[in-house]
Amino acid sequence: MTTPLPRFQTFDDPSHAKGPERIEALRAALREIRADGFVVPRADEHQSEYVPANAERLAWLTGFTGSAGLAVILADEAALFVDGRYTLQAPEQVDTGIITVVPLAETTPEAWLGAHLKPGQTLAYDPWLHTPDGVARLERAAIKAGASLRAVPDNLVDAVWAGRPRPPAGRVAAHPDDLAGETRSEKLDRIRAALAEGGIDTLVISDPHNLAWTFNLRGSDIAHTPLALGYALVPREGRAALYLTSPQIDAELHTALEPLADLRPRSAFDADLAGLCTGAARVRIDAATAAAALKDRIESAGGVADVGADPVTAMKAVKNAAEIAGTRAAHHRDGLAVTRFLAWLDRAAPEGVSEIAAVEALEDFRKEGGLLRDVSFPTISGSGPNGAIVHYRVTRATDRTAQPGELFLIDSGAQYADGTTDITRTVAIGTPTDAMRDRFTRVLKGHIAIARAVFPEGTTGAQIDAFARMSLWEAGLDYDHGTGHGVGAFLSVHEGPQRIAKTGTVALKPGMILSNEPGYYRSRAYGIRIENLILVEARMIPGGDRTMLGFETLTLAPIDRRLIDPAVLGAHDAAWLDAYHARVREALSPDLDGPTRDWLEAATRPLGEATA
Numbered sequence: 374m375t376t377p378l379p380r381f382q383t384f385d386d387p388s389h390a391k392g393p394e395r396i397e398a399l400r401a402a403l404r405e406i407r408a409d410g411f412v413v414p415r416a417d418e419h420q421s422e423y424v425p426a427n428a429e430r431l432a433w434l435t436g437f438t439g440s441a442g443l444a445v446i447l448a449d450e451a452a453l454f455v456d457g458r459y460t461l462q463a464p465e466q467v468d469t470g471i472i473t474v475v476p477l478a479e480t481t482p483e484a485w486l487g488a489h490l491k492p493g494q495t496l497a498y499d500p501w502l503h504t505p506d507g508v509a510r511l512e513r514a515a516i517k518a519g520a521s522l523r524a525v526p527d528n529l530v531d532a533v534w535a536g537r538p539r540p541p542a543g544r545v546a547a548h549p550d551d552l553a554g555e556t557r558s559e560k561l562d563r564i565r566a567a568l569a570e571g572g573i574d575t576l577v578i579s580d581p582h583n584l585a586w587t588f589n590l591r592g593s594d595i596a597h598t599p600l601a602l603g604y605a606l607v608p609r610e611g612r613a614a615l616y617l618t619s620p621q622i623d624a625e626l627h628t629a630l631e632p633l634a635d636l637r638p639r640s641a642f643d644a645d646l647a648g649l650c651t652g653a654a655r656v657r658i659d660a661a662t663a664a665a666a667l668k669d670r671i672e673s674a675g676g677v678a679d680v681g682a683d684p685v686t687a688m689k690a691v692k693n694a695a696e697i698a699g700t701r702a703a704h705h706r707d708g709l710a711v712t713r714f715l716a717w718l719d720r721a722a723p724e725g726v727s728e729i730a731a732v733e734a735l736e737d738f739r740k741e742g743g744l745l746r747d748v749s750f751p752t753i754s755g756s757g758p759n760g761a762i763v764h765y766r767v768t769r770a771t772d773r774t775a776q777p778g779e780l781f782l783i784d785s786g787a788q789y790a791d792g793t794t795d796i797t798r799t800v801a802i803g804t805p806t807d808a809m810r811d812r813f814t815r816v817l818k819g820h821i822a823i824a825r826a827v828f829p830e831g832t833t834g835a836q837i838d839a840f841a842r843m844s845l846w847e848a849g850l851d852y853d854h855g856t857g858h859g860v861g862a863f864l865s866v867h868e869g870p871q872r873i874a875k876t877g878t879v880a881l882k883p884g885m886i887l888s889n890e891p892g893y894y895r896s897r898a899y900g901i902r903i904e905n906l907i908l909v910e911a912r913m914i915p916g917g918d919r920t921m922l923g924f925e926t927l928t929l930a931p932i933d934r935r936l937i938d939p940a941v942l943g944a945h946d947a948a949w950l951d952a953y954h955a956r957v958r959e960a961l962s963p964d965l966d967g968p969t970r971d972w973l974e975a976a977t978r979p980l981g982e983a984t985a
Contacts, residue, residue: 380733380736381597381748382732382752384732384769392434392467392468392471392472393468395433395434395533396434396435396471399434399533400446400448402532403497404448406529407495408497408523408525409447409490409491409495409496410445410446410448411445411496411497411530412445412482412498413444414431414442414443414503414507415430415440415441415442415443416502417602418579419602419662420580421595421600422440422441422865423440423596423597423598425538425602426538427537427538427539427541430528430531431444433530433534434446435453435466435467435468436466437453437455437463437466437467439462441456441459442459442463444472445482445486445489450489451472452482452489453475454475454476455474456477456853457476457853458763458853458854459763460476461761461763461896462765483510483511483514484514486511486515486518487517487518488518490514490515490518491518491520493520494520494521495520495521496520496522497522497529498511498522498525499524500666500669501528501664501666502528502664503664503665504661504664505665508522508524524665524666540618541595542594542618542619542620543592543593544593544619544621544623545591545593545622545623545626546591546592546625546626547590547623547625547629548585548589548590548863551695552791552863553586553695554692554695554696555693556589557587557629557630560586560589560688561587564576564607564685565609565610567684568657568684569609571657571681571684572655573609573655573656574608574609574654574655575606575608575609575649575654575655575656575657576606576656576683577646577657577663577667578604578606578659578685579604579658579659579663579664579667580683581594581595581600581603582598582600582689582861583659583683583685583686583689584600584601584603585599585601586685586688586689587685588633590626592617597747597748597749597866598747598864598866599746600865601617602619603617603618603619603639604616604639605634606646608649612635613633614634614635614637614645615634615636616637616638616639616641616642617636617639643670646670646671646674647673647674649676650674650675651674651675653675653676654675654677655677656679658678658679658680659683660681660682661683661686663680687870690869690871690885691882692862692885692886692908696792699791699792700791700792700862700906700927701927702789702791702792703744704794705929705961706742706743707789708961709965710738710741710787711735711738711796712965713965714734715798715930715976716973716976717734717738718731718734718781719972722775722802725774725775726802727773727775728754728755728759728767728772728773728774729767729769729772735752735783735785739787744789744790745787745788746789746790746863748785748786748788749786749788749793749794749795750866750867751766752783753797755783755900756773756779757773757776757779757780757781758897758898758899760780760781760899760900760901761895761897761899761900762900763854763894776802777802777803778803778805778806779802779803779899780800780802780809780813780899781799781802782797782799782800782900782902783797783798783799784796788866789863790863792862792863793861793862793864793866794906794928795906796905796906796928797902797903798903798930798931798932799901799902800933801933810936810941811941812893812895812901813893813901813933813937814936815844815850815893815941816844816845817903817946818843818942818946819840819845820841820890820891820903820904820905821946821949821950822840822843823837823840823873823889824889824924825923825949826923826924827922828881828922828923829920830880830919830920830921830922832880833877833879833880833881834856834871834872834873834874834877834879835874835875835878838856838873838874838877841873841891842856844941852891852892852893853894854892855873856874856889856890857873857889857890858872858874858888859872859887860886860887860888861886871887872887873887873888886908886927887909887924888904888905889904889905889906889924890902890905904928905926905928907925907926907927908925909922909923910922910925929960929961930957931954931973931976932950932954933976934978934980937950937980939980942980950980951979954977954978958977
């Protein structure tokens with residue numbers, strides 16, 4: 374018998390059973406240093422979305438496993454702040470008897486601190502886990518309350534975390550130039566030109582995504598994202614230096630880097646940074662990912678901490694021809710896997726399909742396609758009421774079997790050697806209700822509105838976010854998350870700075886990849902989301918007098934026709950869907966076996982035709 378390959382994701386049940394004793398241990402540590410509160414963000418020193426096991430302090434302390442959140446532990450009360458994705462999940466995971474879950478839509482941590490800190494008290498924080506702006510907000514809150522803010526040299530959670538995992542030290546390998554589309558030397562030249570233009574002496578690269586892009590490397594220190602943790606110093610003149618946490622550097626990468634950069638141990642970083650700060654040198658640190666501790670070190674060494682945007686972020690966001698070609702190839706491969714999965718789900722549903730079984734089946738189909746390196750995030754596999762939890766993560770304790778008359782929402786993605794994917798499909802199990810079909814169709818209308826949007830250069834994601842919501846708004850409905858996030862090229866599935874959301878203030882540019890994922894969630898009943906990835910491209914409109922922008926849809930997989938109400942969808946949007954389905958059918962059919970090809974043929978028929 375063949376031994377099954379290990380899974381890229383687990384279904385362990387995060388428990389808050391030890392939450393009370395762990396919080397009490399933290400409070401004891403606070404008393405030892407004569408402080409009255411401690412801030413515990415869901416972050417590592419790079420502000421990563423996915424953090425290594427040794428940085429999962431928030432999950433260890435509270436039981437909350439979401440990718441964003443912050444806890445404030447005071448002597449006699451505690452609060453966990455979460456955004457709209459986690460308002461249902463958080464109360465299920467934490468002990469609400471000792472931790473109050475506070476939606477960010479109701480109040481911010483700073484406002485809460487201003488109301489709950491007492492005059493004369495001291496709030497402690499770890500300066501490696503907060504940005505300079507984040508520290509400034511905490512300081513304003515403390516001052517408002519008549520309290521003070523204190524940086525501590527050692528994280529208090531680490532001090533009480535028995536059995537804390539060791540830091541990661543995964544293999545770091547070269548990312549081929551033919552997939553990167555640009556050499557390391559060319560990228561460094563571009564970065565130095567940006568530094569010269571901005572009057573910056575040295576750039577600190579603190580974002581591991583930017584580290585990977587700049588030096589054409591990929592690592593394995595973080596789950597689901599091919600990153601190597603570390604830093605880089607790029608002076609305007611002179612050699613760059615790269616400081617990786619892991620010593621496992623591939624020989625090919627070592628040879629490629631040697632002419633361009635010094636490879637230094639992470640332990641040398643602080644001293645080397647200080648050495649570049651003499652004479653009031655201007656050192657750029659990234660406002661989004663640099664720790665406040667970096668600002669302190671630069672200033673104490675005599676430098677000027679220039680807190681702003683890392684220029685690499687904007688460069689990385691605009692994909693070149695090689696990255697786009699790789700992404701298209703990855704989406705074709707992924708579309709075949711997802712289509713095979715959807716066909717399997719339709720066949721298996723009458724006998725009962727559990728959420729975990731769906732996750733495992735989809736991962737298996739992706740592995741069969743080749744070049745799979747990981748999933749791009751833990752698959753969100755939610756049947757019935759679990760689908761209403763926006764970032765639901767199935768565990769063995771929550772796993773349920775989809776029932777007739779329910780919806781099944783599955784949001785998943787893959788990391789291939791040539792590209793990153795992210796796709797959500799909502800599927801009818803049995804016969805959907807009229808209300809389900811109405812909501813699904815309104816979400817689909819919003820999805821199509823984004824897909825066919827045309828807009829002038831300089832337009833931001835915030836300006837088009839409402840397109841996705843109009844049909845829902847007309848029915849008094851909405852959703853509490855953004856419509857789209859940026860996506861990397863065999864990098865993070867959530868990449869900035871581009872996004873389609875009320876907070877999306879960065880202009881969209883040709884070559885940027887984003888998601889298009891409006892949704893609707895009826896609490897404790899069902900969830901609906903339809904997601905494709907889209908590529909910003911330039912367009913000339915016949916008769917127009919300026920270049921416009923629009924989107925090419927990259928994702929290839931059918932959308933469930935059984936959930937569409939044609940009367941609500943309308944002829945204009947139906948034509949888009951029929952054209953999209955024809956494209957999916959034409960692209961994928963040649964590579965599918967007979968039964969799956971037949972299923973796809975039925976699943977992509979024009980809306981006016983009955984499904985067999």
